Amino acid sequence: MFSVASSAAGHRRILSSIRHYCKRAPKKLRISEAVSGSELGTNIKVQGWVRSVRPQKKNLFLHVNDGSSTKHLQIVASSEQSDPLLTFGSAVEVTGVLKKSTHQKQPFELEAHQIHVIGECNPVDFPFKIKDRHSMEYIRQFPHLRCRTNVFSSLLRIRGEASTTIHTYFKENGYIQIHTPIITSNDCEGAGELFHVEPPSMETDENFFSVPAFLTVSGQLHLEVMSGAFSKVYTFGPTFRAENSQSRRHLAEFYMVEAEVSFMQSLEDLTKVMEDLFKSVTEHVLAQCAEDVDLFHKHVSPGHRDTINVMLTKRFPTITYSEAIDILNHSSEKFIFPTQWGCDLQTEHEKYLVKHCGNIPVFVTDYPYDLKPFYARHNKDDPEHTAAAVDLLVPGVGELCGGSLREERLDVLRARLEEVGLEHTYSWYLDLRRFGSVPHGGFGLGFERYLQCILGVDNIKDVIPFPRFSRSCLL
Known part of the structure; x- marks a missing residue:
């Protein structure tokens, strides 16, 4: 027979699981919120578009922006997370911990636990190049981009x-x-x-x-x-x-x-x-x-x-x-x-x-x-x-x-x-x-x-x- 005691115990386990999940689940932030450092030390999730990719032997560096700020958020990940689809212009979702950066120009960075490519972008065909500063006349040719x-x-x-x-x-x-x-x-x-x-x-x-x-x-x-x-x-x-x-x-x-x-x-x-x-x-x-x-x-x-x-x-x-x-x-x-x-x-x-x-x-x-x-x-x-x-x-x-x-x-x-x-x-x-x-x-x-x-x-x-x-x- 189902007892009140067992019901209460089950209820407590469910609440405990919910609290544990909420504690560990990443908090979704806009890039403007992330670069402000207000959630320093927090497990966060950001979504946006890659503005630069810099792979190194041990680490991978990305700059991501979602249109909410002029500033980009630097993403630091292990080289194991490198992906051929991770290119300039691609859309990504990144989860990790927001930390202080040692670089003077970017006080905060995201130490990535996971990088997921949501939308691919062929950088060869993409009309805007990663290191070029395009004129207003040039970008006017691409009203959709x-x-x-x-x-x-x-x-x-x-x-x-x-x-x-x-x-x-x-x-x-x-x-x-x-x-x-x-x-x-x-x-x-x-x-x-x-x-x-x-x-x-x-x-x-x-x-x-x-x-x-x-x-x-x-x-x-x-x-x-x-x-x-x-x-x-x-x-x-x-x-x-x-x-x-x-x-x-x-x-x-x-x-x-x-x-x-x-x-x-x-x-x-x-x-x-x-x-x-x-x-x-x-x-x-x-x-x-x-x-x-x-x-x-x-x-x-x-x-x-x-x-x-x-x-x-x-x-x-x-x-x-x-x-x-x-x-x-x-x-x-x-x-x-x-x-x-x-x-x-x-x-x-x-x-x-x-x-x-x-x-x-x-x-x-x-x-x-x-x-x-x-x-x-x-x-x-x-x-x-x-x-x-x-x-x-x-x-x-x-x-x-x-x-x-x-x-x-x-x-x-x-x-x-x-x-x-x-x-x-x-x-x-x-x-x-x-x-x-x-x-x-x-x-x-x-x-x-x-x-x-x-x-x-x-x-x-x-x-x-x-x-x-x-x-x-x-x-």
């Missing part, structure tokens, strides 16, 4: 941290996040560079959505809808431009940070938000991703850290469009594009103005009214016929942000829409001015251009995981 390189894995960690910090900034400053649509019927910018959306199986001449639909070029007009109920709103998502461009600063798909603020009375109020956002996010990213940023400032853009430090310590100056044209016309620079009043500023003009102002970001305000979209507020008392619009120009990139006060006066807006032939298309937009309209303004910041600016990256295709541009849509 470039995340395996040190420089691009650093870029992705920085990008992720910057994205999180932008959301945190807006949340801490009282903004409501709005998910604006990717498919839309409006052309916010009025430039006509739109991707048309339509299913291929439509058998009639009617549109799927009953009206022409496009991939969004901006979430601004949808944010303006929301600014009729919330004083501060923002969105952060993909936008699309069908520009037939192969330039270093344009993409067909990119990410935009856009904000709209109600009860905003002046461009100065708007530029304060733009400058504070730039500086707050940059300071945080430099602090939290110090090693990743240093990799760029050391190997990709030497000396760029000094430029960033100046940006963060100096107040961004403001000049009017008219002053900008005067500066360009009095310069000794030979510009390709004209610089008379009324022309749009080109990249060459923007970069010169930044340099002229001390190589720090500069706000250019009060553009000619005819250069700006219908929603920009008309400076009625300005004899030069200007709009309350502003661009933020930054070193190495040119235009980073564009914004304006929005035209809240119903009669002025209606006249403007009639002038450009959009009064029927945007009748709903006029309703926003009819029902509780207030002075408001907003801006958009190109996220990829922001990363170019703080890291000193020359080509915008090198700061986005999968670049989309004219005649290129790999993966």
Whole structure:
């Protein structure tokens, strides 16, 4: 007969076995946790990819990384654990004891008990070589593999941290996040560079959505809808431009940070938000991703850290469009594009103005009214016929942000829409001015251009995981 005593004894043996297993089972760590030394003397398990292999007569040395840190964890094993499949690029799982290292550059190392090759990699065919420092242009040819390189894995960690910090900034400053649509019927910018959306199986001449639909070029007009109920709103998502461009600063798909603020009375109020956002996010990213940023400032853009430090310590100056044209016309620079009043500023003009102002970001305000979209507020008392619009120009990139006060006066807006032939298309937009309209303004910041600016990256295709541009849509 089964007794209570025997049952209790069996239960104790099971608990003892569980405790023994838990005590001996390796603790799984990320490489960033392992290299910190917080689990020194502990039996651990790490998983990652081999970044270097160095076999010796008695020992085998590996460097392993899992993408969580710029640092690699050195693995020390007996030569008996050497495996022909253990090559540069292969995926491994390693268990062992974390110990102090005698090498100054790596305070901790993993003394391996077991190395298991999970995924093979032929180093001959692998496009990245173990001792080579590949250029950004070279690794760009392999969008499906470039995340395996040190420089691009650093870029992705920085990008992720910057994205999180932008959301945190807006949340801490009282903004409501709005998910604006990717498919839309409006052309916010009025430039006509739109991707048309339509299913291929439509058998009639009617549109799927009953009206022409496009991939969004901006979430601004949808944010303006929301600014009729919330004083501060923002969105952060993909936008699309069908520009037939192969330039270093344009993409067909990119990410935009856009904000709209109600009860905003002046461009100065708007530029304060733009400058504070730039500086707050940059300071945080430099602090939290110090090693990743240093990799760029050391190997990709030497000396760029000094430029960033100046940006963060100096107040961004403001000049009017008219002053900008005067500066360009009095310069000794030979510009390709004209610089008379009324022309749009080109990249060459923007970069010169930044340099002229001390190589720090500069706000250019009060553009000619005819250069700006219908929603920009008309400076009625300005004899030069200007709009309350502003661009933020930054070193190495040119235009980073564009914004304006929005035209809240119903009669002025209606006249403007009639002038450009959009009064029927945007009748709903006029309703926003009819029902509780207030002075408001907003801006958009190109996220990829922001990363170019703080890291000193020359080509915008090198700061986005999968670049989309004219005649290129790999993966």
